[in-house]
Amino acid sequence: MDRRWLCLATLGPIGVASLLYVVAMRGFVDPDVNSDHGLAWPLLGALPLFVFGMWLLTVSASRIALLIGLGSTAMLFGSAYETFVHLNLEIIGEPWFPLVNVLHLTADAVATSTLLVVFATFPDGVPERRWQRIAIIFLWTPVLVGPLTLLTTPHVVMSQFIGISGESIPNPYVVPWLEWAAPAVHYLVVQSWAAVVLGVVVLASRALFGEPEVRARTRVMGLAVGSAMVAFLLWTFVPGLWGVEFLVYASMIAIPLAAIHGILRYGAFDIGPGDRGARVERASSLLITVVYAAGVATPGLLLTPPLRPVPAILLTTLLAVVLLPVRGWMQRRLHRALFGDRERQFAMLSTLGAQFEQAGDRRELLTRLAEAVRDGLDASWVQIRLEPTDGATSATPIGVAGEIVGDSVESSELVHGEDVLGRIEVGRRRRGDYSSAERTLLRTVAGQAAAAVANVRLSAQLAEQLEELRASRERLVAVQDDERRRLERDLHDGIQQNLVAQIAGLRLARNRLQRGELAAAELIELQDQARETLTELREITRGIHPSVLSDNGLVAAVESGMARFPIALIVEADAAVRSERYPEDVETTAYYVVREALANTAKHAQATRATVRLERSNGQLRIAITDDGRGLGAIRPAAATSGGLANIRDRVAALRGTVRVTTALPTGTTVLAELPVAHPAPDPGLGGGRGG
Numbered sequence: 001m002d003r004r005w006l007c008l009a010t011l012g013p014i015g016v017a018s019l020l021y022v023v024a025m026r027g028f029v030d031p032d033v034n035s036d037h038g039l040a041w042p043l044l045g046a047l048p049l050f051v052f053g054m055w056l057l058t059v060s061a062s063r064i065a066l067l068i069g070l071g072s073t074a075m076l077f078g079s080a081y082e083t084f085v086h087l088n089l090e091i092i093g094e095p096w097f098p099l100v101n102v103l104h105l106t107a108d109a110v111a112t113s114t115l116l117v118v119f120a121t122f123p124d125g126v127p128e129r130r131w132q133r134i135a136i137i138f139l140w141t142p143v144l145v146g147p148l149t150l151l152t153t154p155h156v157v158m159s160q161f162i163g164i165s166g167e168s169i170p171n172p173y174v175v176p177w178l179e180w181a182a183p184a185v186h187y188l189v190v191q192s193w194a195a196v197v198l199g200v201v202v203l204a205s206r207a208l209f210g211e212p213e214v215r216a217r218t219r220v221m222g223l224a225v226g227s228a229m230v231a232f233l234l235w236t237f238v239p240g241l242w243g244v245e246f247l248v249y250a251s252m253i254a255i256p257l258a259a260i261h262g263i264l265r266y267g268a269f270d271i272g273p274g275d276r277g278a279r280v281e282r283a284s285s286l287l288i289t290v291v292y293a294a295g296v297a298t299p300g301l302l303l304t305p306p307l308r309p310v311p312a313i314l315l316t317t318l319l320a321v322v323l324l325p326v327r328g329w330m331q332r333r334l335h336r337a338l339f340g341d342r343e344r345q346f347a348m349l350s351t352l353g354a355q356f357e358q359a360g361d362r363r364e365l366l367t368r369l370a371e372a373v374r375d376g377l378d379a380s381w382v383q384i385r386l387e388p389t390d391g392a393t394s395a396t397p398i399g400v401a402g403e404i405v406g407d408s409v410e411s412s413e414l415v416h417g418e419d420v421l422g423r424i425e426v427g428r429r430r431r432g433d434y435s436s437a438e439r440t441l442l443r444t445v446a447g448q449a450a451a452a453v454a455n456v457r458l459s460a461q462l463a464e465q466l467e468e469l470r471a472s473r474e475r476l477v478a479v480q481d482d483e484r485r486r487l488e489r490d491l492h493d494g495i496q497q498n499l500v501a502q503i504a505g506l507r508l509a510r511n512r513l514q515r516g517e518l519a520a521a522e523l524i525e526l527q528d529q530a531r532e533t534l535t536e537l538r539e540i541t542r543g544i545h546p547s548v549l550s551d552n553g554l555v556a557a558v559e560s561g562m563a564r565f566p567i568a569l570i571v572e573a574d575a576a577v578r579s580e581r582y583p584e585d586v587e588t589t590a591y592y593v594v595r596e597a598l599a600n601t602a603k604h605a606q607a608t609r610a611t612v613r614l615e616r617s618n619g620q621l622r623i624a625i626t627d628d629g630r631g632l633g634a635i636r637p638a639a640a641t642s643g644g645l646a647n648i649r650d651r652v653a654a655l656r657g658t659v660r661v662t663t664a665l666p667t668g669t670t671v672l673a674e675l676p677v678a679h680p681a682p683d684p685g686l687g688g689g690r691g692g
Contacts (some may be wrong), residue, residue, distance in 0.1 A: 015073040018080035044249035046075040052256035059106040060269040071114030102146035109142035116199035123268030224258035225360040366399025374401040386422040414453040605629025
């Protein structure tokens with residue numbers, strides 16, 4: 001069996017039995033109804049600490065948790081002994097009474113020593129300095145009070161709290177040659193003030209002069225213990241002072257409250273961070289119930305006598321009704337402090353979906369989400385950032401609620417599938433710190449919001465793609481119109497005029513032939529004119545669809561223009577690419593991608609060499625055009641939406657391909673286009689070598 005459960009099974013019944021005995025004897029059996037019933041200390045002083053100690057043993061196996069349980073049980077046992085002696089005064093004269101009295105002295109001493117050790121070593125039971133650890137050993141000296149007084153004092157030494165002097169009761173167990181030590185035992189052990197002072201010194205040294213972290217962890221407990229010391233001093237030396245007894249009981253209730261604070265903030269009693277919120281809520285709720293009961297019973301306990309029983313009952317009933325709303329308010333405030341405003345959080349979750357549906361764009365969505373998180377968590381500010389897309393670095397929407405002051409204290413990523421879409425960053429809470437439940441809520445909201453953000457981002461991307469598709473189609477139509485007008489102009493201004501001239505020359509040659517005046521030189525001239533017209537016609541049609549592309553394939557068409565390119569050009573293609581033919585639209589698009597990219601290189605890049613690499617893998621024809629020029633910085637911003645790069649993107653997009661334009665290393669630019677292709681049949685008759 002676990003050590004703590006063994007202690008709980010032992011100490012719990014002893015404490016409960018002692019308490020029931022005191023209440024039954026003092027409240028119902030005591031024949032002297034006009035005397036002090038003596039229920040105030042066990043019910044108001046010892047019971048709250050005992051309830052807290054027993055609860056603590058259910059959740060912690062730390063040494064100081066065991067000490068609290070042991071000390072509070074000893075307090076109740078001492079009250080039960082005092083009650084037994086008051087109701088059976090005749091036992092004082094029995095010869096065995098001194099031995100029984102040792103049990104009472106030991107119980108009081110155990111309560112004193114255990115609580116001193118708990119206070120001095122709070123919250124983890126281990127003091128930091130060597131002299132403090134040595135001092136803790138001497139805090140156990142009061143436990144020796146029973147055997148030391150039995151052996152050194154000729155009369156029975158009884159506790160000062162029992163109200164009976166033992167000086168007239170002989171002690172038959174005294175050892176005569178040890179009587180000289182009786183005064184020292186009295187002042188050092190019986191009174192136990194030396195141990196109390198030593199324990200307070202250890203606690204004060206840690207709370208006032210320790211490391212900053214130690215001071216923070218022991219400050220609240222130090223204030224509670226200091227208040228208790230002041231109250232007990234007044235109770236001991238000024239027993240008739242009004243309000244002192246109430247101060248004593250209030251300070252005893254403050255000690256477990258300080259311990260609960262230590263659990264929540266610093267993990268006292270070895271309670272882990274993940275368990276603190278729920279454990280503190282259960283302990284505090286239990287203690288609130290005990291405090292409520294103590295508050296209801298206090299007037300009746302402290303004022304009877306002289307207050308008669310009936311008025312005491314009426315006063316207790318009235319207090320029970322009046323304090324009931326206070327109890328509920330304390331529990332609500334405790335729950336809100338630990339877990340936040342759950343009603344507000346549930347309202348946030350229920351309205352979050354409707355807010356997402358009403359949001360029209362990303363910025364509005366993120367703003368609504370930030371406002372909902374800020375209201376639900378009572379945060380000072382919330383901001384939501386999205387990860388950049390499409391190479392962007394800063395032009396992403398940001399949703400902000402509240403004035404951003406300082407760094408974020410909590411955050412949660414917006415994760416959809418395997419993609420991190422962004423992050424929710426939360427500032428400090430306006431009241432208190434965030435609980436583990438609120439951190440869990442933040443992650444839950446982030447999970448819900450990620451899908452909405454992904455949908456809105458996808459909708460925005462689709463809208464952008466549709467707009468780009470519309471613009472691409474308009475550009476394609478414009479290019480086709482320009483090409484058609486160029487062909488019309490070239491045909492009208494060039495070939496058409498040549499053909500008109502040739503027709504006129506043929507008419508003149510026919511007339512001269514009829515008159516017998518035609519010379520062979522005139523026919524040769526007409527033949528030369530026809531040949532020039534054919535050459536011009538080929539030059540015009542070369543820009544439409546080169547015959548080498550239709551006849552010999554993509555690689556041959558690219559290599560055919562190498563001689564006319566103004567800088568050094570290398571075409572790289574393996575044997576598989578050279579021996580394959582692709583669909584006509586793929587070859588045409590790939591050819592014009594190479595032409596447009598090389599034209600941009602010649603115009604803007606100031607390059608000295610360029611490379612065209614063609615390869616096929618995973619159902620894609622990859623075309624990479626790389627130069628050693630000035631890089632992307634030389635390209636005007638408008639080039640991405642008009643001109644050569646826009647034409648390349650339009651042509652590739654028409655075949656559902658992709659285009660990436662990046663800066664090559666160390667200098668230059670790479671245009672990489674990928675076109676989806678089927679599995680073409682090889683053409684054994686095609687071939688070719690690498691050109692340079």
